Each structure stands twice: as C-alpha cells, then as structure tokens.
Amino acid sequence: MSMRRLAVLVLAGLATVSAADVTNTVDPKAEAVLQSVSDYFKAAPSFKVEMEAETRIEAEDMKQEFTTRAVLAVKQPDKLAMTVKNSMIGTMVLVCDGTNVTAFLPAFNRYTVKPSGGSLEQLSLVMGGASPACLPVVSALMERDPYDALVKDASRIQYLGEEKRGEVACHRLKFTHPEFDCEAWIRTGPQPLIEAVKPCLAKMGLAGKLPPGMKTDVILNLTGWEVGTDLPAALFAMTLPPEAQKADSLFPGQSEEEPVEVDPTEALRLKPAPTFRLPLLAGGTFDLAAQKGQAVSVLCFWTTWAGPCRLALPMLEKLAAAFKDKGVAVVGINQQEGDAAIKEFLGNAGVTIPVALDGGSEVAGLYQVAGVPQIVVVDKSGLVREVYMGYGKSLEDELRVVLEALTAPPPAAPPGAPAGP
Numbered sequence: 001m002s003m004r005r006l007a008v009l010v011l012a013g014l015a016t017v018s019a020a021d022v023t024n025t026v027d028p029k030a031e032a033v034l035q036s037v038s039d040y041f042k043a044a045p046s047f048k049v050e051m052e053a054e055t056r057i058e059a060e061d062m063k064q065e066f067t068t069r070a071v072l073a074v075k076q077p078d079k080l081a082m083t084v085k086n087s088m089i090g091t092m093v094l095v096c097d098g099t100n101v102t103a104f105l106p107a108f109n110r111y112t113v114k115p116s117g118g119s120l121e122q123l124s125l126v127m128g129g130a131s132p133a134c135l136p137v138v139s140a141l142m143e144r145d146p147y148d149a150l151v152k153d154a155s156r157i158q159y160l161g162e163e164k165r166g167e168v169a170c171h172r173l174k175f176t177h178p179e180f181d182c183e184a185w186i187r188t189g190p191q192p193l194i195e196a197v198k199p200c201l202a203k204m205g206l207a208g209k210l211p212p213g214m215k216t217d218v219i220l221n222l223t224g225w226e227v228g229t230d231l232p233a234a235l236f237a238m239t240l241p242p243e244a245q246k247a248d249s250l251f252p253g254q255s256e257e258e259p260v261e262v263d264p265t266e267a268l269r270l271k272p273a274p275t276f277r278l279p280l281l282a283g284g285t286f287d288l289a290a291q292k293g294q295a296v297s298v299l300c301f302w303t304t305w306a307g308p309c310r311l312a313l314p315m316l317e318k319l320a321a322a323f324k325d326k327g328v329a330v331v332g333i334n335q336q337e338g339d340a341a342i343k344e345f346l347g348n349a350g351v352t353i354p355v356a357l358d359g360g361s362e363v364a365g366l367y368q369v370a371g372v373p374q375i376v377v378v379d380k381s382g383l384v385r386e387v388y389m390g391y392g393k394s395l396e397d398e399l400r401v402v403l404e405a406l407t408a409p410p411p412a413a414p415p416g417a418p419a420g421p
Contacts, residue, residue: 026151029159033171037192038147046231047141048073050224056217057371057390067305069336074142078116079236085336091360092250095238102238105250106360109243112250137175137184137197138222153177162188170195193225267368268387273297273378274366278333278356281342286331286356288378295329296406297378298399301358301369303335304345308391312373313351315396319403320353326407327380333358335372375399379406 026034041047053068073081080096093104096116104111140149151157160172163185170185171192181200187193197220275289291297300316302309313332320330332355334342342355358364367376375388377399386402388395 025156026154027157027159029171030157030173033159033173033186033192034150034157035147037141037186037194038145038150040192041141041146041227042144044076044228046073046075046227046229048224048226048229048231049222051138051220051222053218053220055371058215067303072138073231073235075231075236077144080142081235085361091362093238095236097236097238102240103250104238104240104244105365106362108250108365109241109245110247110250111238111240111244112247137182137194138220141194165195168195191225191227193227194222196221268376268384271384272382273376273384274363275382276363276366278358278363281334281339281355281357286354289382291329291378291380292382293380295327296380296403298328298330298403299367299376299378300330300332301335301364301367301374301376302332302372304337304341306372309373310345310349312375312391312395313346313353314349315391316375317349317351317353319396319399322400323403323407326403328403328407330354331356333363335361335364335369377402377406 049072051068051070051072053070055067068084070082070084078096078098080094080101082094084092084094091106093106095102099116101114101116102111103114137150140146143149154175154177156174156176158174158176160174160183163170163172165185169188171188173184173186175182175184183198183200185195185197187195199218199220273288275287277285277287277289280286288297288299298316298319300312302313304310316330316332320328323330330353332351332353334355335358339357342357346352346355356363361369364374367374371389373388373391375386375395376384377386379385385406386398388398
C-alpha cells in the first residue's frame with residue numbers, strides 16, 4: 001500500500017461518522033462539560049482557531065510523519081473560511097459566503113463552487129476529508145445547538161478526569177460511537193475551549209485495509225482560539241487569480257462519481273519529471289529544467305519536524321559528497337517552513353546540501369507528495385527513474401545502486417566497431 005493511499009484512507013476516515021439509532025449514555029460530569037462548551041459557543045457570534053493534525057505511520061522498516069495544518073474561521077449563521085496546508089494537496093482554500101462554498105487548489109489553479117445548503121450545519125459534509133475540522137467534536141461547534149451535535153449518535157461519553165496538556169488544565173472525555181471513537185481534552189474554567197482531539201483509527205474504516213504490522217496514530221491540536229471577535233467580511237470572500245479555472249473536481253482527471261487514487265511511484269516513474277523553479281535558502285534559484293543533460297537530480301521533499309526527515313537528510317548529505325564529481329545534484333525541497341527553522345536544523349545536523357523553498361507546496365503537489373520524506377531521482381534526460389516514500393534502513397544502499405547505474409560511463413565500443421558521428 002502506498003503512503004498516498006494510506007494518507008487518503010486516514011484523512012477520509014477523519015470525516016467518517018456513522019449515523020445510527022443508538023441509546024445515549026453520557027456521564028454526568030461529561031454532560032456538564034459538554035453543556036458548558038455548548039453554552040459558550042452558542043453565545044459567540046464567531047470563532048477562529050488554528051488546527052494541526054499530526055499523523056504518524058510506522059512499519060518494520062519505515063517511519064512516516066506528516067502534518068495537516070488548517071485555520072478555520074466561522075461567523076454565524078452561515079459564513080466560513082478555511083485554509084488547509086499539507087504535503088499531499090499543498091494549499092487548499094475553502095470559503096462559504098452564505099450562499100455558495102468555493103474551494104480553490106492553487107497547485108492546479110482549479111476551483112469548484114457548490115451550494116452551501118443555507119447553514120453551517122451542512123458544511124462538514126461539503127468539506128470532505130480535506131480538513132481535520134471534519135472531526136465531529138470540532139464541527140459540532142459550528143451548529144446551532146453544539147450540545148446536541150456533540151452527543152448525537154454517541155453510544156457513550158465518559159469523563160476520564162482532569163489532565164494537563166502542557167500547562168493547560170483540561171477535562172478529558174472519551175466519545176464512543178458505533179463507528180467512531182475519540183478522546184478530547186477541553187479546557188477547565190470559564191473558557192471551555194477544545195485543546196486536542198485524538199481519534200481511534202481502528203473504528204474509522206481502516207480496519208483490514210492496513211498492511212500487517214503497520215501502526216498509525218493521529219492527534220489534532222487546536223491553538224490560537226479567538227472567540228466572539230469581529231471577523232472582517234473580506235475573510236469570507238474568495239479571491240481567485242485570473243488564470244484559475246472552474247471545474248467539477250479540484251484534481252485533474254478526477255470526477256466525484258469516479259474518484260481516482262494515484263500512487264506516485266506508479267504515476268511518476270519513467271515519465272518526464274514536472275519542471276519547476278524554486279528559490280534557494282542560500283540565494284539564487286534551483287531550476288530543474290536546467291539540469292537536463294547536465295546532472296542526475298535527487299529531489300527530497302522534507303520538513304524539519306518529521307523524524308524520518310532527520311534521518312534522510314544526513315544520509316543524502318553523504319550521498320551528495322560521494323557523487324559530487326559524478327554529475328549528481330542533491331536538493332532538499334522544504335515544505336512550508338520559515339528560514340530560521342530550516343537554518344537551525346541544517347546547522348545542528350551538519351547538512352550542507354542546497355535547500356529549495358516550496359512555501360506553498362505547489363511543487364509537492366506536482367510530485368503527488370503524500371508524506372515526507374519523499375525522494376525522487378530524475379535522470380539526465382529528465383525522466384523520473386525512482387520514487388522513494390518514507391525512510392528505511394536500506395534506502396541509502398538502494399539509492400547508491402541507482403546513482404551508480406545512472407552515472408556509469410557508457411560501455412566502450414568493441415574493437416573494430418565503426419566510430420560514431
């Protein structure tokens with residue numbers, strides 16, 4: 001199973017809640033906490049929150065981490081704005097102006113427009129699996145009666161006691177649904193804000209679909225809460241570039257009726273590598289097209305926060321040194337991070353390979369990056385020869401074999417063979 005396929009399963013699972021005819025059992029303490037949350041948000045005309053969903057995937061010889069970051073702004077009764085960033089789709093912008101929901105994917109310059117259904121209560125369905133906001137504990141805050149939404153379809157909601165997350169005192173609750181379980185941490189005190197949500201992936205449509213021995217873990221952290229502030233009207237108006245194209249689906253070649261799942265190792269290998277130009281951290285630009293005929297390019301999509309990247313970058317540093325006189329260009333393509341964080345990591349790790357800045361993950365979108373690190377080897381003719389997803393102990397040896405083959409001199413002509421032109 002590819003990392004992209006697994007990422008799609010995880011993100012889709014975050015949006016899956018089964019409606020069922022069940023009997024609710026809510027602990028008295030849990031009921032009191034959820035009622036305080038409901039009263040607080042019912043009285044608020046608006047709220048804004050930053051969300052970060054951290055996903056970790058582990059198998060015997062591989063570790064993979066990726067993060068989805070989102071900013072969600074809601075203005076009652078019918079306006080919403082959300083920006084989502086991750087290494088799978090790059091940046092996505094979604095805006096509801098009260099009548100329509102417009103979604104825009106800059107990586108493909110495509111946008112879709114759908115009716116909103118007239119209320120925020122319909123939007124969690126429209127948002128689909130692109131955002132961690134689809135977790136029902138969070139999306140319930142958008143509804144007219146958050147308490148009813150929080151307990152809807154739950155077979156049991158338990159109060160697990162008080163627990164600190166960092167320096168923040170929280171109530172810890174466990175939600176049990178027929179097909180969805182999660183734990184939530186909600187601040188104590190007069191502002192009962194949701195601090196974190198941890199879903200149980202075993203009941204989210206993933207059972208039986210993961211390879212044997214593979215473990216997954218997701219935690220959604222919520223920070224930067226602004227509740228009841230006067231959010232500007234311009235926030236809920238989509239601004240599209242002139243070249244943006246209206247489409248039925250955000251992704252080329254995909255329709256809602258027949259969704260297409262693409263494995264980048266199959267879709268990219270032995271195809272022309274998408275060309276791009278990106279600024280370099282040290283100044284100047286990296287132009288992949290300029291490498292054609294000159295060098296074999298090793299592109300590594302990475303971030304400072306992903307554990308496997310912390311192993312992959314020093315390994316690539318060794319390979320860059322080993323092949324520096326053989327026409328190999330090794331470039332790290334950082335995803336959506338600031339210069340200071342990147343420089344600190346490179347200094348601590350002793351990594352000196354050139355780093356290109358993919359601030360909007362547009363290039364990651366072209367290369368269908370499902371998680372970091374993703375390493376792509378492009379030969380001198382401009383063809384993608386290999387795609388590696390994640391990090392394993394054998395990766396360095398595999399890359400050495402590939403690079404040795406791609407940089408080996410052509411075999412000598414046999415004696416007596418006619419000379420070339």
